[in-house]
Amino acid sequence: MNNFKLKKNDLFVEDISIKKLAGKFATPFYCYSSNAIINKFKKFESPFRNSDTIICYAVKANPNIAILKILSNLGAGAEVVSVGELRRALKAGIKAKKIVFSGVGKKFSEIKFAIEKNILQINIESIEELELITKIAKNLRKKVQIGIRINPNIDAKTHTKISTGREEDKFGLNIETAKKIFLNYRSNPNLDIVGLSVHIGSQIMSLSPFKKAFLKIKNFIKKINKNEKIIKFLDLGGGIGINYKDEKIINFNSYAKIISDISNDLGCKLILEPGRILVAESGILVTRVLFIKKNKKKTFAIIDTGMNDLLRPALYDAYHDIQSIKKGIGRKSLYTIVGPICETADTFAKNKLLNRLNTGEILFFKNVGAYGASMSSSYNSRPIIMELIIHKKNFSIIRTEDTVLNQISREKIPSWVSKIK
Ligand SMILES: Cc1ncc(COP(=O)(O)O)c(C=O)c1O
Missing domain, CATH: 3.20.20.10 (Alanine racemase)
Known part of the structure; x- marks a missing residue:
């Protein structure tokens, strides 16, 4: 069963609309299909069912x-x-x-x-x-x-x-x-x-x-x-x-x-x-377009997720397909899709042909269930983002978004610092 379906200018993960979730919660966030994980585990395990085998899921994947x-x-x-x-x-x-x-x-x-x-x-x-x-x-x-x-x-x-x-x-x-x-x-x-x-x-x-x-x-x-x-x-x-x-x-x-x-x-x-095979396909990363910026060489779509949320492209030049939840009409354009982090490595796609993008539009990265959230960081003091999981008609937050105040609360200014002039 395909747990991710584009229909009527929306993406459905199982029975839940991503447009609705992105209206309710601030982007970016990770969103998983529980059925995708369950089905993949069962499929992977099935040929080993009659042998003396333990499937030890590699926790690092997610x-x-x-x-x-x-x-x-x-x-x-x-x-x-x-x-x-x-x-x-x-x-x-x-x-x-x-x-x-x-x-x-x-x-x-x-x-x-x-x-x-x-x-x-x-x-x-x-x-x-x-x-x-x-x-x-x-x-x-x-x-x-x-x-x-x-x-x-x-x-x-x-x-x-x-x-x-x-x-x-x-x-x-x-x-x-x-x-x-x-x-x-x-x-x-x-x-x-x-x-x-x-x-x-x-x-x-x-x-x-x-x-x-x-x-x-x-x-x-x-x-x-x-x-x-x-x-x-x-x-x-x-x-x-x-x-x-x-x-x-x-x-x-x-x-x-x-x-x-x-x-x-x-x-x-x-x-x-x-690890990867069990969970990678179960996850998407939902993001919005912040700005469209053109120079003589390129059109950049600047999105609200960065290499701190999804490191694989910056680290391994890894490819993740990125799509809009909207059904495109009209002419397509070439976009270089970048995040807000102050690194040129914070680039997710170069010259990707997409339907004309607009500010505020919801995009999603595919296949990020493995080595996505697990490799994320708070670089540029960006809080670690929320993770949601969907099960049929229900969704649950399985990790809340961190806050900058929380990050700062763990830091201390030693008393001698105040004497530095
Ligand atoms: C020792 C060990 N086992 C299992 C895995 C899981 O690998 P994969 O996610 O490619 O299945 C890893 C990942 O690097 C690993 O280091």
Whole structure:
């Protein structure tokens, strides 16, 4: 079902009019379709339903507690990369035994909290991290389940800034180091090293890099498990891309097939960590045109949302389609769509052909449910914006807009400053 429909000079998200919402609430705001999330999760999960698999949603894609709760109700676990994400996942009711903790730079306090909460697994990314976990676990008299994140040296053929599986990337450990870890740490009474994990990047559009990476891991598991079943958990990460602009996406059944082909004779429990694919298409960013400005080269449409609300275009040159909710008539024009932030990087589209835009007109960005709100900031002292979710005929605010007063209230002027002349 298509949860976003343009009709009668309006956009409907499920049964709710965006024109009405934009009349009620100040723009910009994020707006999600709950059905889009529910349907995508069910579709993704379906080929894995009869296998021993935990779908650990990558919280970084969109950490809103309401979205976590929806996914938790559908049976998802969580993949987290900070204690903040871990707290959110627990608060949303995700069982600790369905949570894996990844990331190259976990702090002492974060590791301690994760161990105290008895989460399923900590995926380690360095020997120093493993040493620290050992110490903390010993002090707490706990045995911690460990996964070793492998860097398979595979190029995911995605944007370089979201490639994570090449040797030059900071993520994971090579197979030689992983072997040493098994030799040197396996008998440690505070560690239960039973997992391997791999995540080679995000917005991956072809199965081939997955296949190559998974095969490397499979061969390694076969060696390690030759005489004794040491590896019991195989975490294959996330990374499936979505269609932002005329891109052909990976078929879930084909993805599931390569996973079953590599894993069916290993007897491991599977963990998958999808993020973007579950939520990206569920979200739009609603904005208004502030001004139209022409110079000799361009016509700018200056809108009321900026790179602080949606960073992906500035950070990765990422494409997000932008449309008006109005059905266009008459001549089209080329617009460069920019935000109000004092950076030239605050550009969302160059020379985009759109129906004639007017000041105050409502536009929306598509496919911003993942890495949209989650990457937002208050740069230029712009408050973090509101998030709404729609469920059929109802809408709910799932994050209120921050305020500048709130931001300022956390800042302090030391007394000595007043003496400066
Ligand atoms: C370890 C790990 N797992 C899963 C994900 C989710 O990736 P995606 O949103 O592309 O599915 C990420 C994202 O970078 C990650 O770092």
